[in-house]
Amino acid sequence: MFYQHRPDPNVPMEDVAGAVKELIQAGKVKHFGLSESNADQIRRAHAVQPVTALQSEYSIWWRAIEDDILPTLEELGIGLVPYSPLGRGYLTGKVDESTTFDSTDIRARNPRFTQEAIKANRVVIDLLARIGEQKGATPAQIALAWLLAQKPWIVPIPGSRKLERLDENIGAANIELTANDLIEIEKAMSKIKVVGDRY
Amino acid sequence: MQKRKLGNSGLEVSALGLGCMRMSFGDKLTDKQEMITFLHKAVERGITFFDTAEVYGPFTNEELVGEALEPFRGKVVIATKFGWKHGDKGPHPSAGPDSPAQSRSNGWPRPHSKGSESRLLTCSTSTGLTQMCQWKMWPER
Numbered sequence: 001m002f003y004q005h006r007p008d009p010n011v012p013m014e015d016v017a018g019a020v021k022e023l024i025q026a027g028k029v030k031h032f033g034l035s036e037s038n039a040d041q042i043r044r045a046h047a048v049q050p051v052t053a054l055q056s057e058y059s060i061w062w063r064a065i066e067d068d069i070l071p072t073l074e075e076l077g078i079g080l081v082p083y084s085p086l087g088r089g090y091l092t093g094k095v096d097e098s099t100t101f102d103s104t105d106i107r108a109r110n111p112r113f114t115q116e117a118i119k120a121n122r123v124v125i126d127l128l129a130r131i132g133e134q135k136g137a138t139p140a141q142i143a144l145a146w147l148l149a150q151k152p153w154i155v156p157i158p159g160s161r162k163l164e165r166l167d168e169n170i171g172a173a174n175i176e177l178t179a180n181d182l183i184e185i186e187k188a189m190s191k192i193k194v195v196g197d198r199y
Numbered sequence: 200m201q202k203r204k205l206g207n208s209g210l211e212v213s214a215l216g217l218g219c220m221r222m223s224f225g226d227k228l229t230d231k232q233e234m235i236t237f238l239h240k241a242v243e244r245g246i247t248f249f250d251t252a253e254v255y256g257p258f259t260n261e262e263l264v265g266e267a268l269e270p271f272r273g274k275v276v277i278a279t280k281f282g283w284k285h286g287d288k289g290p291h292p293s294a295g296p297d298s299p300a301q302s303r304s305n306g307w308p309r310p311h312s313k314g315s316e317s318r319l320l321t322c323s324t325s326t327g328l329t330q331m332c333q334w335k336m337w338p339e340r
Contacts, residue, residue, distance in 0.1 A: 001210070005252055005280035016282075031210055035280060052208035055250075055278075079205025081250070081278070083218065106225040148214060155203050157250045159218030161229060163240060166217070170244055173201055173214045 003033035003055055004045075013041045017048035024049065033081070039072040051078045053155075058082035059091065060146050060185070061124050061194045074151070084198075085147050085156035086140055087112070092165075093125040093139040110199065117196035127188045137175050140165075144172035149182060200245030212276050216248030217241050223263050224255040231263060238267035242275060252280035 002023065004016050020032045031052035034045060045051055054073060058065055059082060073080055086092055088107055097115045101108040111117060128139035135142070140158075147156045160166045177185075201214045222234040238249070251264045261279055268275050 001276065001278040003252075003278060003280040005254060005283040008282060031205075031208060031278075033278060033280075050208065051206075052210050053205045053278075055280075073206070077207030079203075079208065079210070081205070081216065083250070102227045104225070104227055144215065153204060153206050155205060155212055155214060155216055155248060157216035157218040157248070159221050161222055161234065161237060163237065166237075166241060166244065169215060170200060170246075 001031040001033050001052060002029040003035050003053075004037075005035055007034075007037050007041050013037075013044040014048050017045040017051075021049040035083075039068045042069070042072055042076070042078065046076050046078065051076070053079040053081045055081040055083055055157075057084050057198060058147065058154075059085050059087050060128070060143050060189065061087050061091065061121065062198055070151070073153075079153045079155060080151065082147055082154060082156045086143055086158050086169075090118070090121065091124070091128065091140060091143040093129060096122075110196075112194075112196035112198060114196065120195040123192050124189075124194065127185065127192070131177075131181060131185060134181075135175055135177075137171070138168055140168055141172040141175055142177075144169060145175040145177050146182070146185060148173065149177045202247075210276065212248035213246050215246065216250055216278075217246050218250045219260060219264050220251070220255045223260045234263060235267040238264070239270075242268070242271050247275045248278065249275060250278050252283065254280070254283040 002020055004020075007013070008016070017032065020029065023029050024032065032045075032049050033053045033055060034042060034051055035055040036057070037045070037054065042051060042054060054069070056065055056069065058080065062084070065080075070080070072078075088110065089095055090112065095113070095118060097118050099118070101113065107113040112121070125139050128142045131137075132139055132142045137145070144156055144158065147154055158169045160169060202211045203214045204211050217238075219238070222229055222237070223231070241249075249264055249268060251260045253261060255261070264277060264279075268277060
């Protein structure tokens with residue numbers, strides 16, 4: 001699959017879609033994707049070359065795409081590939097105020113990883129841990145299971161470099177959140193104001 | 200692992216994919232061989248959807264993913280991304296897309312995809328071998 005990494009304000013979406021269409025016709029790539037595009041951009045590209053998936057940030061603590069992007073994807077039959085589904089590691093609950101980030105680590109400059117934000121957002125982890133206790137699951141597994149429960153055409157892509165973490169993530173695919181669980185999460189999240197920009 | 204379909208496209212992948220960026224970018228350096236072994240173990244566990252991008256590195260992450268998954272050609276899906284400036288500001292949205300290089304009159308995105316092709320050396324379906332042949336026929340620019 002070949003995604004446009006970000007919309008380019010200087011190139012019409014139709015041209016981008018047309019160029020990828022040619023690549024698909026030539027057998028160079030199989031599928032067309034977009035990333036962080038708005039609803040209008042998705043529609044314009046999709047009209048030229050059907051879009052297989054949108055890759056945008058989506059997780060229990062970053063839900064901006066729910067207003068107009070998710071309904072657009074559903075209407076057009078486009079899949080969603082949420083990136084940073086574990087909030088760049090925060091939603092595992094393993095990050096706290098004493099965590100230090102190597103200068104090469106992109107989180108060292110991320111507003112959601114200041115000590116203040118780490119402390120203020122702990123309530124999200126507490127919620128995930130509380131639900132997790134009922135299910136015998138970790139906070140990360142609940143965060144991923146929550147995403148999987150939103151729509152059947154959502155495929156999160158948590159990053160990992162450790163087998164232990166990979167296995168933990170994979171375990172999330174077998175955790176089922178009931179309608180009541182989702183309502184409980186929804187109620188609790190509506191009372192939480194997440195601190196810090198995502199970039 | 201369960202599978203899911205991405206929209207109406209018919210593309211079926213494991214319910215969870217694997218983000219590969221930090222295996223060679225945006226974090227402490229890792230050992231390449233170790234990451235190749237890790238990717239193989241992810242395939243063994245049923246992951247069939249791997250995410251990379253040209254700008255991760257730039258280039259090195261596509262190389263890693265392509266090399267590691269070559270033995271699984273036709274069994275896994277690689278997703279990569281084009282159109283992000285490899286500027287001195289590094290991997291940040293404020294760096295913006297590399298607009299001049301993206302003008303269609305310059306042949307964009309062909310130069311990018313050509314690079315991704317040679318780095319990934321693999322593709323998403325059972326027609327993999329055919330595609331390899333086609334890739335070799337791609338005219339040099």
